[in-house]
Amino acid sequence: MDGNFRIVIAGGGRVGNRVAHILDDRGHDVTVIEQDPDRAEALSDDYVATVIEGDATRPGVLEQADLERADVVAALTSLTGTNLAVCLLVRELAPDTQTVVRTEREPGEEFDRFVDEVIFPERAGARAAVNAIEPDVSALEDVTGTLDILEVHVAEGAPVAGRSLEEVSLPHGSLVVSDAAGDTLAGPETVLHPGESYLVAVEPSVVDEVLNLFRG
Numbered sequence: 706m707d708g709n710f711r712i713v714i715a716g717g718g719r720v721g722n723r724v725a726h727i728l729d730d731r732g733h734d735v736t737v738i739e740q741d742p743d744r745a746e747a748l749s750d751d752y753v754a755t756v757i758e759g760d761a762t763r764p765g766v767l768e769q770a771d772l773e774r775a776d777v778v779a780a781l782t783s784l785t786g787t788n789l790a791v792c793l794l795v796r797e798l799a800p801d802t803q804t805v806v807r808t809e810r811e812p813g814e815e816f817d818r819f820v821d822e823v824i825f826p827e828r829a830g831a832r833a834a835v836n837a838i839e840p841d842v843s844a845l846e847d848v849t850g851t852l853d854i855l856e857v858h859v860a861e862g863a864p865v866a867g868r869s870l871e872e873v874s875l876p877h878g879s880l881v882v883s884d885a886a887g888d889t890l891a892g893p894e895t896v897l898h899p900g901e902s903y904l905v906a907v908e909p910s911v912v913d914e915v916l917n918l919f920r921g
Contacts (some may be wrong), residue, residue, distance in 0.1 A: 709733050713770045716782030717741075717748045717789045719809060720826055724781060727835035729753040736770050764789045764798060772799035779805040792820045795913070823840045854882070855910060863921035866899040878908035879915045 717739035735754035738761040739745040745758040759766035780788035792804040871893035
């Protein structure tokens with residue numbers, strides 16, 4: 706897909722409403738299906754999306770969203786079962802339309818054969834909370850999978866402070882991505898200056914080891 710998309714969102718609650726606003730700001734054509742009459746009226750008053758009041762798990766309601774013309778259907782209610790039901794219906798009614806399901810729990814691979822994408826908003830929320838609590842390490846909040854992309858501060862006296870990447874021995878499963886300025890990719894000659902922060906890709910098993918090297 707390229708250009709502006711036609712997107713159908715099932716569920717106009719906290720997540721669906723926010724997603725609709727962002728997609729509208731980016732110029733996409735958004736339709737929201739919302740069962741609650743008061744919430745549907747509030748969405749209509751926002752003028753960010755076409756609003757269909759109804760239960761998105763009913764084929765007749767979904768068909769009102771003109772699925773054949775939709776690029777993506779994102780099922781974003783607070784209930785995983787409802788979201789999965791919507792995506793399964795979309796696959797039956799419009800098999801060429803991409804589907805995105807929101808889950809309530811950490812997703813595994815169990816939905817992979819039923820939907821195109823799985824999102825777990827609580828993971829991003831947890832990363833945002835950790836970023837606010839921990840001052841010298843920030844995780845990018847929209848990274849999927851288990852890999853962490855961290856912006857890590859080099860403390861004075863840390864094992865890596867003042868040393869180049871060819872002089873330090875970072876554990877397997879970690880990679881310094883960029884220099885402190887974020888302008889160029891890091892290389893063997895990149896020096897890890899104390900007081901500066903660097904973008905580091907880290908597998909979960911070595912996060913502690915990497916942070917100890919940067920923090921001392």
